[in-house]
Amino acid sequence: MTDGWLNWPMEAAAFPEALASGIAPIAELADRIAADVKEDAYERLEAGDRMLLRSCIADMGDLGLLGAEVPVKRGGAGLSTVECCRIAEALGPLGGFSVAYAAHSGLATTPLASYADDALAGRYLPRLMSGEWIGGYCLTEPGSGSDAQAAKARAVPVEGGWRLSGTKAWISNGGIADLFVVFAQFMGEAGPALSACVVERGWAGVSIGAEERKLGMASSSTTTVSFDEVFVPEENLIGLLGMGARIAFGTLNSGRMKIGAVSVGVCRDLLRQSRDYAGERQSFGSPIIRLAAVKEKLAVMAARTFALEAVVYRVAATIDADQGAGISRHEVLAGRQAEAALVKVLGSETLAYCADEAIQIHGGNGFSEEYRPARAYRDARVQRIYEGTNEINRALAVRAFVKRWRGMLPGSGDAPPQADRLSRLARSVLGAMADTGLDEAAATPAADIMLALIEAESALLRARHVPDRPGLARLAELAALEAERRALDAGLRLPPAIRAAAEPILHDMFAGLAQRDRAAAIAGAADALDDPVFG
Numbered sequence: 001m002t003d004g005w006l007n008w009p010m011e012a013a014a015f016p017e018a019l020a021s022g023i024a025p026i027a028e029l030a031d032r033i034a035a036d037v038k039e040d041a042y043e044r045l046e047a048g049d050r051m052l053l054r055s056c057i058a059d060m061g062d063l064g065l066l067g068a069e070v071p072v073k074r075g076g077a078g079l080s081t082v083e084c085c086r087i088a089e090a091l092g093p094l095g096g097f098s099v100a101y102a103a104h105s106g107l108a109t110t111p112l113a114s115y116a117d118d119a120l121a122g123r124y125l126p127r128l129m130s131g132e133w134i135g136g137y138c139l140t141e142p143g144s145g146s147d148a149q150a151a152k153a154r155a156v157p158v159e160g161g162w163r164l165s166g167t168k169a170w171i172s173n174g175g176i177a178d179l180f181v182v183f184a185q186f187m188g189e190a191g192p193a194l195s196a197c198v199v200e201r202g203w204a205g206v207s208i209g210a211e212e213r214k215l216g217m218a219s220s221s222t223t224t225v226s227f228d229e230v231f232v233p234e235e236n237l238i239g240l241l242g243m244g245a246r247i248a249f250g251t252l253n254s255g256r257m258k259i260g261a262v263s264v265g266v267c268r269d270l271l272r273q274s275r276d277y278a279g280e281r282q283s284f285g286s287p288i289i290r291l292a293a294v295k296e297k298l299a300v301m302a303a304r305t306f307a308l309e310a311v312v313y314r315v316a317a318t319i320d321a322d323q324g325a326g327i328s329r330h331e332v333l334a335g336r337q338a339e340a341a342l343v344k345v346l347g348s349e350t351l352a353y354c355a356d357e358a359i360q361i362h363g364g365n366g367f368s369e370e371y372r373p374a375r376a377y378r379d380a381r382v383q384r385i386y387e388g389t390n391e392i393n394r395a396l397a398v399r400a401f402v403k404r405w406r407g408m409l410p411g412s413g414d415a416p417p418q419a420d421r422l423s424r425l426a427r428s429v430l431g432a433m434a435d436t437g438l439d440e441a442a443a444t445p446a447a448d449i450m451l452a453l454i455e456a457e458s459a460l461l462r463a464r465h466v467p468d469r470p471g472l473a474r475l476a477e478l479a480a481l482e483a484e485r486r487a488l489d490a491g492l493r494l495p496p497a498i499r500a501a502a503e504p505i506l507h508d509m510f511a512g513l514a515q516r517d518r519a520a521a522i523a524g525a526a527d528a529l530d531d532p533v534f535g
Contacts, residue, residue, distance in 0.1 A: 007404075008339075008454075012465035014317040015458075016309055019082055026083045030090035033060065037094055045097055045219035046375075048211070053221065054134060054176050056097065057104055061131025066105045069254070070113040074121055076129060081316040081323075085261035089312075092265025095379040096219025102258050103172035103220075104128070108135025110251045111181045111196055114329060115239040124179060124198060136177035138168035138199075138225055139248055146392040148248055149194055153184035153227065161234040162186060164199065167226045170386070174223030175211055177201060182227070183244050186237075194244030198236045205230035216378030246330070253333040255387045256344035257319075260312040263347030263383065267305040268534060270358040270376055274298060275529055277371075278361055288361075297357045299478060299525035302534065306472070307459035307479035308350045314458050315339045338400035341393035346451050348383035348390060355380040394447035395440070401450065402438060405430045421509045422453045422480075422487055425502055429494065432501035441495045448490035456480035471528030478525040481516060484509060 012018045020027070037045075037056055044052050060066055068084050070076020079087075091098040109128050112121050127133040144150040153166025164184055171180075180199045185192035199206060209224030239247060275298055278289035288294050318339070322332040333340065358373040359366035366373050384390045429446050433439065456479060463469075463476035491499065491506045499506070 008314055008318050009321065010461055014314045015462040015465055016313050017462070017466050019313055019317065023080075023083050023086050026079065027086050027090070029063065029065075030087040033063070033065070034090045034094060037097060042094060042097070042219070046095070048218065050176050050221055053097070053100055053219065057100060057134060058131030060101065060105075061129060064129075066109070066131055067125075067129035068105055069110055070125060070129060074113055074125060076113065076125075081257065081319045082313060085257060085312055085316045088258040088261035089265035089268075092262035093269040093376070094219070095375065096217035098262055099172055099217050099220040100176075102255065102262075103137060104135045104177075106255055106258060107137035107251055108173070108177070108179065108181050110254060111137075111238050111247050112198070114250065115196070115243065115247050116198075120198065120235060120238065128179065133178040134173055134176050136171050136173040136180045136225065137251070138171055138180045138182040140168060140170050142167060142169045142224075146389050148183065149245055151183055151185055151194060153182070154192070155184045155186040155195070155197070155232060157187060158231070160231075161236070162197075162232045164197070164205075164227045164230045164232050167224055169224050170212070171223055171225045173221055174208055174225050175221035180206075180225060181238065183248055186241055186244075188241055193242035194248075195241050196238040196244050196247045197232050198238065199227065199230060199232060203230055215381055216375070217382060249337070250330050250333050252387055253337050253340040256340040256393070257312070257316060259383055259387055260308070260315075260343035260347030263351040264305065264309045264312055266351055266376055266380065267301070267308060267354045270354045270373060271298070271301050271305055271534055273372055274301065274358045274361045275534075277365075281363075294361055295526045296522050297361055298529055299522045300482060301354045301357055302529055303459070303475045303478035303482060303525050304350050304353060304455075306462070306475040306533065307455045307483070308346055310458035310462040311346055311454055312343055314461075315343050338397040338404070341388070341397040341400075342447070342451055342454060344387055345384075345390045345393050345397075345447070346455060348380070351380045351383055391444070395443040397450065398433070398443045398446045399438060402430060402433050406434050421505055421512060422449075422456055422484055425487060425491060425505045425509065426450055426453045428502040428505055429491075429498060432498045436497055439495050439498065442498050445490040445493040446498070448493075449487045452483040452487035452490070456483040459483075469531065469533075471531040472533065474521070474524035474528050475531075475533075478521040481513075481518060481521050484513060488513060 041052055041056055064077050065087060067076030068079045068087060072078035088102065091101055112125050128135050139148050141151055141153065143152060155162035155164045166184055178201050181196055182199050183194060183196050186195040205228040207226045212222040214222060278294050278298065279287050281288045319332055319336055323329060355373065355377040359377055362371055362373055365371050368374060426449050429449055433442060433446060459476040459479040463472040466472050488506065488509050491502055494502065
């Protein structure tokens with residue numbers, strides 16, 4: 001394991017090459033579904049064919065994938081976190097379709113699978129898992145996005161249940177859903193308590209707004225959903241009164257992992273497109289892939305994608321290991337909310353980088369809808385916003401890691417195998433924040449330093465476990481170098497009191513980076529572009 005504050009596995013079993021054989025059947029099925037949707041339905045989905053969207057989701061129910069995250073004891077497939085991430089990775093390049101699938105099989109299904117009583121779960125889960133019904137998740141409101149507990153939707157007690165009123169915004173699957181998991185302030189004797197319930201689309205008082213005109217993710221349906229004195233039977237409460245925050249955030253932690261996995265899939269797809277285009281596009285009498293500037297772009301895209309994939313599956317394997325130790329899924333996700341938050345941030349920002357560079361490599365053609373990077377570029381933008389903005393997720397992760405640091409016993413946890421400058425910088429910043437108190441201004445740069453550490457360490461460990469493929473070591477070397485450069489920038493953005501504690505390490509980091517041959521690292525990574533890791 002790494003340091004006690006991070007506590008992630010370092011063994012080969014936690015990385016993609018070792019995990020591949022165990023998840024091969026799911027990977028093959030997910031890849032086949034993605035290929036079928038892309039060939040037979042994708043363009044019509046992007047054009048807004050919502051009946052086709054319902055049909056495609058239902059087809060996944062026939063294959064058992066709509067119950068991927070539902071425990072076997074409740075009739076689901078009970079797949080591991082690693083397997084669910086692999087499905088998300090395969091569907092990632094399908095843009096809005098991956099959103100529709102995740103909103104249904106994750107956001108709408110998880111609260112029922114994990115928190116509902118047997119009667120409520122038995123009434124709705126079979127229809128959701130079969131694809132007979134489509135689910136939506138109603139948390140966000142026009143006046144409250146990341147601050148979910150500020151919800152203004154209200155449920156007033158009446159005989160036999162409640163009367164629910166309020167409006168929810170940006171609801172994925174809003175235009176096609178038959179069932180909604182709705183979060184509202186349920187009024188009780190002790191005052192309002194954020195709680196969750198199930199509402200059917202056909203009930204009196206439920207109304208669906210027009211489709212949002214979005215920048216991207218055109219395949220997915222996104223609307224407002226309004227409730228006007230909707231009667232909600234008492235038995236449709238999910239869990240207990242006041243459990244809304246627990247249910248919402250537990251569900252979102254799982255969703256954040258999927259954003260990281262989706263980003264892996266899209267980054268790999270963008271890299272393949274860009275590599276192939278650069279190999280065919282001629283300029284000045286030769287393929288542009290021979291140009292140093294294009295080689296650099298492709299090399300960094302490859303290195304960062306390699307590192308992201310290592311992080312996503314390392315965290316997923318950690319979550320599965322925790323569950324294997326007998327810890328409930330909710331407890332596991334609550335304990336790993338910092339990791340899920342960083343996976344979401346790292347995934348969405350690596351994707352933003354790769355999408356931008358893919359456009360640049362394609363030049364003028366990248367600005368054309370005739371080429372795929374344009375759509376991926378638009379679709380990528382929302383990944384930094386939903387499931388909690390990246391700013392919120394950075395702050396959440398830092399708070400959790402500082403709390404974990406304070407709870408460590410002296411000497412707890414093994415030192416990372418690469419006891420390098422990144423590790424020392426992260427430890428120094430955490431220690432200073434634990435001593436001086438949380439400073440909001442420190443959250444973003446501190447999170448960026450932690451992101452750099454997990455990216456570099458995961459890439460290096462992944463490559464070390466596959467010594468017969470030297471190309472992976474070259475990718476990891478460049479990934480670590482790029483991560484350290486970003487960490488140095490983050491260190492300079494720390495508030496003075498925190499930066500003072502880390503100043504000697506920052507000086508050492510600058511000196512070390514000044515001596516590194518980045519051009520050689522880029523050349524080495526560029527030589528690995530044809531490694532089977534990228535297909």
